[in-house]
Amino acid sequence: MSRQPDSDPPDRDGQGFNTFRRRFLAGVATAGGAVVTAHATGAWGGQTLQDAMGSLLQDHYQRMTKDEIHAALERIERNARRRYGVDARCEDLPPLPNTVFGYALNISKCKGYRDCVEACVKENNLGRDSQMQYIRVLQMPDGTMDLEKAEHYYDAKQVPVPGHWYLPVQCMQCDNPPCVKACPTKATWKEPDGIVVVDYDWCIGCRYCMTACPYWARHFNWTEPQIPAAEFNPNLNYLGNRPRPKGVVEKCHFCSQRARKGRQPACQEACPTGARVFGNLLDPKSEIRWVLENKNVFRLKEDLGTEPKFWYFSDDRVSRA
Amino acid sequence: MNLVRFGLDGLRAMASGGAAYWRWLGALAAVVAAGLFAYAGQLQQGMVVTGMSDQVSWGFYIANFAFLVGIAAAAVLLVIPAYLFHRGDVKQVVIFGEALAVAAVVAAMLFVTVDIGRPERIWHMLPVVGRFNWPLSMLAWDVVVLVGYLLLNLGLPAYVLHARWRGEEPVTARYFPVVIVAIFWAVSIHTVTAFLFSANAGRPLWHSALLAPRFIASAFASGPALIIVALLALRRWGGLAVKQTVIDLLAVVMTVALQISLFFVGVELFTDFYNETTHAASMRYLFFGLAGAGKLQPWIWTALALNVVAVVILSIHPLRRTPRLLVLACGLVFLGIWIEKGMGLVVPGYIPTPLGEIFEYAPTWREWLVSAGIWACGALVFTLLAKAALAIETGRARARPAADLKAS
Ligand code: SF4
Ligand code: SF4
Numbered sequence: 183m184s185r186q187p188d189s190d191p192p193d194r195d196g197q198g199f200n201t202f203r204r205r206f207l208a209g210v211a212t213a214g215g216a217v218v219t220a221h222a223t224g225a226w227g228g229q230t231l232q233d234a235m236g237s238l239l240q241d242h243y244q245r246m247t248k249d250e251i252h253a254a255l256e257r258i259e260r261n262a263r264r265r266y267g268v269d270a271r272c273e274d275l276p277p278l279p280n281t282v283f284g285y286a287l288n289i290s291k292c293k294g295y296r297d298c299v300e301a302c303v304k305e306n307n308l309g310r311d312s313q314m315q316y317i318r319v320l321q322m323p324d325g326t327m328d329l330e331k332a333e334h335y336y337d338a339k340q341v342p343v344p345g346h347w348y349l350p351v352q353c354m355q356c357d358n359p360p361c362v363k364a365c366p367t368k369a370t371w372k373e374p375d376g377i378v379v380v381d382y383d384w385c386i387g388c389r390y391c392m393t394a395c396p397y398w399a400r401h402f403n404w405t406e407p408q409i410p411a412a413e414f415n416p417n418l419n420y421l422g423n424r425p426r427p428k429g430v431v432e433k434c435h436f437c438s439q440r441a442r443k444g445r446q447p448a449c450q451e452a453c454p455t456g457a458r459v460f461g462n463l464l465d466p467k468s469e470i471r472w473v474l475e476n477k478n479v480f481r482l483k484e485d486l487g488t489e490p491k492f493w494y495f496s497d498d499r500v501s502r503a
Numbered sequence: 504m505n506l507v508r509f510g511l512d513g514l515r516a517m518a519s520g521g522a523a524y525w526r527w528l529g530a531l532a533a534v535v536a537a538g539l540f541a542y543a544g545q546l547q548q549g550m551v552v553t554g555m556s557d558q559v560s561w562g563f564y565i566a567n568f569a570f571l572v573g574i575a576a577a578a579v580l581l582v583i584p585a586y587l588f589h590r591g592d593v594k595q596v597v598i599f600g601e602a603l604a605v606a607a608v609v610a611a612m613l614f615v616t617v618d619i620g621r622p623e624r625i626w627h628m629l630p631v632v633g634r635f636n637w638p639l640s641m642l643a644w645d646v647v648v649l650v651g652y653l654l655l656n657l658g659l660p661a662y663v664l665h666a667r668w669r670g671e672e673p674v675t676a677r678y679f680p681v682v683i684v685a686i687f688w689a690v691s692i693h694t695v696t697a698f699l700f701s702a703n704a705g706r707p708l709w710h711s712a713l714l715a716p717r718f719i720a721s722a723f724a725s726g727p728a729l730i731i732v733a734l735l736a737l738r739r740w741g742g743l744a745v746k747q748t749v750i751d752l753l754a755v756v757m758t759v760a761l762q763i764s765l766f767f768v769g770v771e772l773f774t775d776f777y778n779e780t781t782h783a784a785s786m787r788y789l790f791f792g793l794a795g796a797g798k799l800q801p802w803i804w805t806a807l808a809l810n811v812v813a814v815v816i817l818s819i820h821p822l823r824r825t826p827r828l829l830v831l832a833c834g835l836v837f838l839g840i841w842i843e844k845g846m847g848l849v850v851p852g853y854i855p856t857p858l859g860e861i862f863e864y865a866p867t868w869r870e871w872l873v874s875a876g877i878w879a880c881g882a883l884v885f886t887l888l889a890k891a892a893l894a895i896e897t898g899r900a901r902a903r904p905a906a907d908l909k910a911s
Pocket of ligand 1: 352353354355356359360361362378394395396397398399400433488
């Protein structure tokens with residue numbers, strides 16, 4: 183519990199309902215909670231009735247009180263223990279002050295090894311059966327930027343394939359994100375540090391945001407995500423890598439559980455060629471600022487006006503004198 | 504008191520009918536039950552049981568939704584002549600058009616509901632209690648216009664029927680403002696539904712200003728097709744006196760709308776293929792296949808063939824005036840537009856994906872069954888509403904004067 187919301191959420195809509203909700207939850211908790219806990223672990227999707235009701239009636243993240251967030255975090259930890267036998271610690275990490283995260287990627291260094299993809303899957307507890315991946319590395323024939331010529335399912339053991347270059351794509355954390363505009367329930371939004379997050383307990387799974395995203399960066403849990411207990415990453419962030427339920431959308435969040443603690447994202451650390459540069463765009467001394475100021479950078483589909491905070495650059499001068 | 508008895512009379516009318524009526528209801532109920540069974544499986548196992556994927560994230564359900572919104576909007580084609588131009592013949596049947604709109608909106612809403620990953624959280628979309636992203640999200644707009652349209656189409660006929668039930672004529676001054684609102688509202692529901700798609704700059708197939716006009720034109724073709732068939736059925740089995748002039752009027756509207764709709768299709772084909780850019784990839788996939796993939800081709804060519812045959816029948820006056828051929832044309836238009844606007848528009852918008860991947864989609868048996876259940880549900884709603892309206896319109900259900908009541 184690191185975030186300290188104001189004692190009461192600023193949004194005062196739905197007060198009457200909120201009171202009802204809290205009373206009801208308190209009622210479920212006291213009304214023989216122990217009995218239900220003992221018997222009902224099998225039902226309610228492996229949760230206690232109380233926990234199931236808790237997440238069902240949970241408010242939007244931005245409207246929850248300190249206590250409610252605390253209860254939600256404990257619920258997540260309890261469920262992790264019950265399901266995976268892991269002692270996880272779930273935090274609610276706030277955005278860092280004076281920070282807006284940005285990413286840059288050197289396409290002349292990327293060789294398509296996909297180590298970033300694997301590191302991301304493990305770090306963020308992605309469903310293994312569903313083979314969900316936040317990062318997609320495209321193998322492109324030299325001399326084209328046409329995405330329709332890209333190979334999505336190449337063999338990472340054969341790389342680099344002569345005559346090809348590699349283009350990793352993940353959520354661009356757009357500054358003007360069409361996915362956020364599209365969501366009918368405000369279940370997804372842009373945080374002050376520029377990371378576009380999803381409240382997994384608020385998303386209704388309509389998938390309109392996936393339709394709106396021009397980078398194919400959002401992914402849906404078509405079934406219950408399966409994570410091997412041995413590979414479970416127990417360092418969780420509420421709006422980040424905590425286990426997600428089925429039927430909701432999720433996406434890359436620049437490893438908020440790391441970035442907001444001053445660490446590098448898993449994909450950056452895993453890259454064997456050092457193609458990835460991540461940092462604070464507001465810090466003039468950061469490496470990413472150096473790249474943006476000294477390299478020829480470009481962004482994908484810039485013409486759509488989404489203002490990605492993800493840049494590509496190469497070591498070669500574009501215009502040789 | 505009065506309103507309660509009005510409602511009870513309506514219910515009584517719904518629950519009384521001959522053997523054929525009950526067989527029809529029973530058949531519909533059986534299909535609804537099958538749909539529920541299929542949906543239960545989807546709830547339990549997740550939406551993995553559908554043919555959808557991250558690549559094609561909306562499929563058969565949303566395709567049906569988009570089509571049904573058009574059907575609902577087309578009720579306005581009876582409302583305008585009846586209330587605005589005071590055509591007596593249309594006024595007689597306008598209530599059945601409105602009942603059809605109610606049924607279509609209900610079915611459309613059900614299609615959205617079954618397409619949602621966490622239906623138990625649907626309250627998150629409510630204003631105040633949930634967090635409604637209005638006016639930013641086009642999906643939120645769609646909820647607003649659909650709910651509003653449902654209320655208008657329940658309220659307006661209820662008022663008119665209530666007056667008839669009491670043996671009075673409805674007062675024009677009272678309902679006229681509502682009629683005007685309803686007319687604009689009808690156009691808005693389908694425009695907003697088109698905006699739902701055309702708002703996505705990252706999906707070139709949909710990102711066109713022509714999409715909303717195309718939606719309206721095709722709705723004004725498929726809607727009358729269904730209304731004509733429904734009215735003819737009511738004339739045959741419900742004893743409703745439908746004047747031939749009403750059918751003729753609807754047939755002409757359908758003809759012109761279909762001609763315009765096909766013209767729009769041609770316009771898009773020309774723009775995409777005369778100087779083909781990568782933006783035309785979805786179109787190419789849809790009509791000719793792309794990189795060896797082309798599952799949608801049979802759908803779209805069938806749709807085109809159906810629509811072309813229909814437009815020929817409809818445009819030749821003697822053919823259109825032959826009752827059997829007219830019904831046949833209605834069936835062709837209905838099916839043709841259903842494919843064109845559903846599988847022919849929603850699905851190819853996702854192929855190729857924004858990252859250029861070609862990943863095909865086909866509905867699974869479960870999607871077919873759930874969808875059939877929802878269509879049956881819509882038919883059920885229409886049947887029941889029409890049955891009640893029929894009883895009141897034909898004078899079988901009437902408020903009894905107070906004196907009468909005391910005597911009995
Ligand atoms: S890349 Fe897609 S998911 Fe990420 S912020 Fe932009 S629109 Fe949203
Ligand atoms: S799937 Fe979830 S996050 Fe995406 S638009 Fe729908 S409710 Fe919002």
